[in-house]
Amino acid sequence: MTAHILTIGDEILIGQIIDSNSAWMAEQLNLKGIQVTKIVSISDTAEAIREALDDAFAKTDLVLMTGGLGPTKDDITKKTLAEYYGAGMSFHEETFERLTKIFARWGRETTPAHREQCFMPDNAKILTNKTGTAPGMWFANGGKVAVSMPGVPYEMKYLMEHEVLPLIEATFPGKPITHRTILTIGEGESRIARRIQDVEENLPDYIKLAYLPNLGQVRLRLSATGNNLSELKKELDTQVALIEARIPEFIFGYGKDTIEKVVGQLLLENKKTIGTAESCTGGLVAHRITSIPGSSAYYEGSIVAYSFGLKKKLLNVAPEILKNHGAVSEETVKAMLDGLLANLGVDIGIAISGIAGPGGGTPEKPVGTIWIAVGDKNKMNTLKLQLGKSRSNTVKYTATKALDMVRQFVLEKA
Amino acid sequence: MTAHILTIGDEILIGQIIDSNSAWMAEQLNLKGIQVTKIVSISDTAEAIREALDDAFAKTDLVLMTGGLGPTKDDITKKTLAEYYGAGMSFHEETFERLTKIFARWGRETTPAHREQCFMPDNAKILTNKTGTAPGMWFANGGKVAVSMPGVPYEMKYLMEHEVLPLIEATFPGKPITHRTILTIGEGESRIARRIQDVEENLPDYIKLAYLPNLGQVRLRLSATGNNLSELKKELDTQVALIEARIPEFIFGYGKDTIEKVVGQLLLENKKTIGTAESCTGGLVAHRITSIPGSSAYYEGSIVAYSFGLKKKLLNVAPEILKNHGAVSEETVKAMLDGLLANLGVDIGIAISGIAGPGGGTPEKPVGTIWIAVGDKNKMNTLKLQLGKSRSNTVKYTATKALDMVRQFVLEKA
Numbered sequence: 001m002t003a004h005i006l007t008i009g010d011e012i013l014i015g016q017i018i019d020s021n022s023a024w025m026a027e028q029l030n031l032k033g034i035q036v037t038k039i040v041s042i043s044d045t046a047e048a049i050r051e052a053l054d055d056a057f058a059k060t061d062l063v064l065m066t067g068g069l070g071p072t073k074d075d076i077t078k079k080t081l082a083e084y085y086g087a088g089m090s091f092h093e094e095t096f097e098r099l100t101k102i103f104a105r106w107g108r109e110t111t112p113a114h115r116e117q118c119f120m121p122d123n124a125k126i127l128t129n130k131t132g133t134a135p136g137m138w139f140a141n142g143g144k145v146a147v148s149m150p151g152v153p154y155e156m157k158y159l160m161e162h163e164v165l166p167l168i169e170a171t172f173p174g175k176p177i178t179h180r181t182i183l184t185i186g187e188g189e190s191r192i193a194r195r196i197q198d199v200e201e202n203l204p205d206y207i208k209l210a211y212l213p214n215l216g217q218v219r220l221r222l223s224a225t226g227n228n229l230s231e232l233k234k235e236l237d238t239q240v241a242l243i244e245a246r247i248p249e250f251i252f253g254y255g256k257d258t259i260e261k262v263v264g265q266l267l268l269e270n271k272k273t274i275g276t277a278e279s280c281t282g283g284l285v286a287h288r289i290t291s292i293p294g295s296s297a298y299y300e301g302s303i304v305a306y307s308f309g310l311k312k313k314l315l316n317v318a319p320e321i322l323k324n325h326g327a328v329s330e331e332t333v334k335a336m337l338d339g340l341l342a343n344l345g346v347d348i349g350i351a352i353s354g355i356a357g358p359g360g361g362t363p364e365k366p367v368g369t370i371w372i373a374v375g376d377k378n379k380m381n382t383l384k385l386q387l388g389k390s391r392s393n394t395v396k397y398t399a400t401k402a403l404d405m406v407r408q409f410v411l412e413k414a
Numbered sequence: 415m416t417a418h419i420l421t422i423g424d425e426i427l428i429g430q431i432i433d434s435n436s437a438w439m440a441e442q443l444n445l446k447g448i449q450v451t452k453i454v455s456i457s458d459t460a461e462a463i464r465e466a467l468d469d470a471f472a473k474t475d476l477v478l479m480t481g482g483l484g485p486t487k488d489d490i491t492k493k494t495l496a497e498y499y500g501a502g503m504s505f506h507e508e509t510f511e512r513l514t515k516i517f518a519r520w521g522r523e524t525t526p527a528h529r530e531q532c533f534m535p536d537n538a539k540i541l542t543n544k545t546g547t548a549p550g551m552w553f554a555n556g557g558k559v560a561v562s563m564p565g566v567p568y569e570m571k572y573l574m575e576h577e578v579l580p581l582i583e584a585t586f587p588g589k590p591i592t593h594r595t596i597l598t599i600g601e602g603e604s605r606i607a608r609r610i611q612d613v614e615e616n617l618p619d620y621i622k623l624a625y626l627p628n629l630g631q632v633r634l635r636l637s638a639t640g641n642n643l644s645e646l647k648k649e650l651d652t653q654v655a656l657i658e659a660r661i662p663e664f665i666f667g668y669g670k671d672t673i674e675k676v677v678g679q680l681l682l683e684n685k686k687t688i689g690t691a692e693s694c695t696g697g698l699v700a701h702r703i704t705s706i707p708g709s710s711a712y713y714e715g716s717i718v719a720y721s722f723g724l725k726k727k728l729l730n731v732a733p734e735i736l737k738n739h740g741a742v743s744e745e746t747v748k749a750m751l752d753g754l755l756a757n758l759g760v761d762i763g764i765a766i767s768g769i770a771g772p773g774g775g776t777p778e779k780p781v782g783t784i785w786i787a788v789g790d791k792n793k794m795n796t797l798k799l800q801l802g803k804s805r806s807n808t809v810k811y812t813a814t815k816a817l818d819m820v821r822q823f824v825l826e827k828a
Contacts, residue, residue: 013450015441016626020432022455027429036427037462039455041436048451055469179428189484190527211484212425214566221430276697276718282704283690283697286718290696293772293805295720301728302718304690304700310715310758314728344724358707386519390545391707393568 001034001174004056007041008049008068008077009151021066021156028160032169033176034062035225044068046080053084053146061144062172064164067151069134077148078137082121085139092120092135099133124148127163131155136163145171176229180236182220182243183257184250185404189213192220192247199242206232207239216397217259252407259403260288266410267298267348274406275346276302277315277336279327280354280370284399300346305336315339315351328353328365330382333373341377348376348409350402356391370398374405381409415448415588418470421455422463422482422491423565435480435570442574446583447591447639448476458482460494467498467560475558476586478578481565483548491562492551496535499553506534506549513547538562541577545569550577559585590643594650596634596657597671598664599818603627606634606661613656620646621653630811631673666821673817674702680824681712681762688820689760690716691729691750693741694768694784698813714760719750729753729765742767742779744796747787755791762790762823764816770805784812788819793827795819 005025011017019041026036037060042048044067056063068077082089096110096118103110120126120137127136127147132155137148147164149156184192189211193200200209206226212219222239224232244251253262267274276285286302289295303314308327311317316339317332325331336351354370361367368387373380383405387394419439425431433455440450451474456462458481470477482491496503510524510532517524531547534540541550541561546569551562561578563570598606603625607614614623620640626633636653638646658665667676681688690699700716703709717728722741725731730753731746739745750765768784775781782801787794797819801808 012437012453013440014444014624015437015439015450016624018432018434018437019453023426023429023432025429026427030428036429037457039426039433041453043451181430188522190525190531191522193527194525208424210424212430213484219430221424221428223424223428278697280704281701282709282713283692283700283716283718286697287695287701290694290718290720291806291809295696296774299696300721301724302697302716303728304697304704304716304718306704306710307714314715314717314757343728360710388545390568392705393545395701395705 001062001172002037002060003029003034003062003064004060005036005039006049006052006056006063006065007039007151008044008065010043012041013043021151021153024153024157025064025066025160028165029064029168030177030179032165033174033229034168034172035177044076046076046083049077049080050084057144062168063144063146065146065148066156069148069150078119078121081124081137081139081146081148085121085123085141087121087123089119090122091115092118092126094128095120095126095135098128098135102133125167127159129155129159130162131158138164138167140171175225175227176232177223177225178229178232178236179224180222180240181255182222182240182251183253183255184218184220184247185216185252185259185400187218187247187250189218192218192250196220196243196246199239199246203239204235207235215393216400252404258292259400259407261292263403263406263410264289264292264295264298266407266414270410270414272347272410273298273300274348274350275300275340275344276402277340277349277351278302278304279306279311279336279352280356281352281395281399281402282306284395285350285352285402288399288403300344303340303344311336314343316342326365328355328369328371330371330373330384333371333382334380337373337375337380348374348406350374350406352398352402354385354394354398356394357389358391368394370394372398372402372405374402374409376409376413379409379413381405415476415586416451416474417443417448417476417478418474419450419453420463420466420470420477420479421453421565422458422479424457425481425565426455427457435565435567438567438571439478439480439574442579443478443582444637445591445593446579447588448582448586458490460490460497463491463494464498471558476582477558477560479560479562480570483562483564492533492535495538495551495553495560495562499535499537499555501535501537503533504536505529506532506540508542509534509540509549512542512549516547539581541573543569543573544576545572552578552581554585589639589641590646591637591639592643592646592650593638594636594654595669596636596654596665597667597669598632598634598661599630599666599673599814601632601661601664603632606632606664610634610657610660613653613660617653618649621649629807630814666818672702672706673814673821675706677817677820677824678703678706678709678712680821680828684824684828686761686824687712687714688762688764689714689754689758690816691754691763691765692716692718693720693725693750693766694770695766695809695813695816696720698809699764699766699816702813702817714758717754717758725750728757730756740779742769742783742785744785744787744798747785747796748794751787751789751794762788762820764788764820766812766816768799768808768812770808771803772805782808784808786812786816786819788816788823790823790827793823795823 357367771781
């Protein structure tokens, strides 16, 4: 079973908004065993809508549409859909009553434009939207279904969960599909591919493997399609275990985990607190740690010491270390870590110093030179990175690497 | 002039990632006067790619593709494109040399899989990617152009800015279009619209005004299309001046400025240094200040004090203030600011404390309650915000607001 998603309206085409609806809908459909084979964004003109529907129905039996249902005159989806099916439009009393009630709650009265909004295609099943004014519509014709929903994300989500997904399940009982995603860090796509080559070559033909790389991380996604969901899941477990055995040191999580979330869980489990002493990352590691709800249970605080002066004052880095080795050196990050552990009283610390660029590089220490120290009072691990010239990528990659060093440090000690 | 955008790969179709590339590309094309009429996401199968190209070229002369260019075998875009144009594939020495250099910098050697990645379609103009391993490709055939780029956002952006957009301008010279963007902060879309209503109503018909709102900021983009570029620019200057006169207090910059960049320039001009004392924003303000190259000239450092203990220890906040007023209070942020100014020796400081959620709210101080203090030894401005339940939006909005308070503080004093 496949489906297409159709997004109607100019906001996406001019780059004004990012289409987050489609990803959410695709994920929901996947969980029901329905594979989305195409996502299309078009303008809200009758011609574009008609063509997109013809294209979609040539390939699939299910089209989910969002957008183009508001009261303003550029929203012509509803009229176009009625015409597409050769259906008339009738005033839908129930929708008007609901709208009148909503407006009464806001202390307003309905206008003729609102009555206009309540004319509905005669062949549509009307899907009640309890989160907004425009209802959804379900069009079934010769085994093919088109669904129209408003583009406002929470309205679309309400209609999907309460109306559309149950109707889809009843109309198209389908072949299950299921996924497992392995999250890796610290190794590139092609080297991972080499390490798991035999697993990949021996995958059953109903399981697909995809590599999804992004700034020092690679996600490995296994997708299985078949008739028996529990057997698919068992086979995925087997394949995941084979991959795990090949690259155990690079795997930090599964599914929607993030490195900051995994590190947070590890710290919680091991009852350890953490703090950061950052120079070139300028607070990004702290920000990523605290982006996790509940991080106050293990996160104490951070010192961002950009200047020589603050490295001395807040982190007790001895002037002779800075003088002899420079701010970007193994000696300095170790001293920063010492100072952090002493001044913040945290169990584990991260210290980072580097040259993010574009200025500040020297022949000896070019832009992209980074030192990281991670450890506690008894043990420190250090790492030197030699990264590229993009300030923003260097800072992001360094933050990810530092968080992974914490993960490894906690695992070694546990 | 129109274009289609084609996104290749299963990540978007299964809802694993949100397609943010297309919105960015659409905006860039719009700025060049090219209207995106369709955005399509498809699977990385040869059939889907061929069909999508046929569909696109039936309607438009320009197709921009992203995704499907990595070294692993699920990436078949390149081969399919060669076949589509009936072209052979040859080893591209330059690309392999570049790849070998990148790997050498990482202390690694290339593998046979990497050599494989350097076979390129004979009819493609190779676009050098200085931010990653996979180059872009430009296919021109009978006045129609297809461009293939990697899906990693920063790689795509690099190629668009340095290779693709200049080539598009040279290949498809269009009617001049020019833009001016006014950046505002601190006022909503509809209230700004009311304040500049007469300017908007009297705009010449070749100038369009778009409102682009995003988390506390609204960009006003004026786009002028016509034959005489210098006249268009003069008319835009006139309209910008009219808008400036209506809402001077909300305008912080123009074009690609960011609030952190504008604040940095103001601090440099006024020879002031800055530091931050952050609780709920967890280092984001520091990270945004230091994301600006050269920020070390005015940025000293920051203290992120999540816990009560560190607020006392690093920022000298008196225990009775925390006890009597709570960590999220005007008194506490003022005390944090005092401590910051004393301990870091900076001229101007930002202190923030709040409840980002989802936990930690009380009936008196619900989730989303934030206090900000900005000032120096002589004067402090404070602000209370009551924001929503999204942790991530609350933190981002607060950081923006705090930076704007610095801008206003420096301007008041100057």
